[in-house]
Amino acid sequence: MDTSELKFPVRRRDPVRTKARILSAAVEVFTQLGYRQAGLREIAARADVASSLPVKYFGTKAALFEAVLIEIVRANSVFTWKKERFGETMMRLILDRSNVTITAMLMQALADPESHDVAVRVWKDHMIAPLAEWLGPPDAEGRAGMLFAMLSGLTFQIHGLAAGNVSPDAAVWAAKTLQALVDGDV
Secondary structure, eight states: OOGGGOOOOOOOOOHHHHHHHHHHHHHHHHHHHHHHHOOHHHHHHHHTSOTTHHHHHHSSHHHHHHHHHHHHHHHTOOTTSOSTTHHHHHHHHHHTTTTHHHHHHHHHHHTSHHHHHHHHHHIIIIIIHHHHHHHOSSSHHHHHHHHHHHHHHHHIIIIIISTTOOOHHHHHHHHHHHHHHHHTOO
């Protein structure tokens, strides 16, 4: 048999899609296992790509983790929202578990020396700085830090400690307090 006549399907490479699959798988793995337990091979397997591709696209586990955090922040950005009714909207999103992933990843990252610096850098550069710019004066950076602390703390308390239970009165109070921070009234 002449093998030159055999036609094998050509597998087209799509680097953008491959990178997106790696990022998506990395979100799952880092969220479920934490930075320390997450492995690049596990991420590659979940992304259904060759085990060498996470390194090819991101370089190191720390760089992949940073890209994941930045992507989650970008995908869940609140800086394009109108400031009116922000507190109410955020409280609804917290109750719906919309920001649990980023909170869980950051909490786990802070416990590991290798991922700690990455988490702090992403927090400063991609969360607090843009949030402060979006808030504007007075004391934008201070209000951004307090707003982030409240959002993270509410998420941790409601979904980590209280198993999703929060009284309606507490939810209303939290929404008003978040709005007051956005409006610069505190």
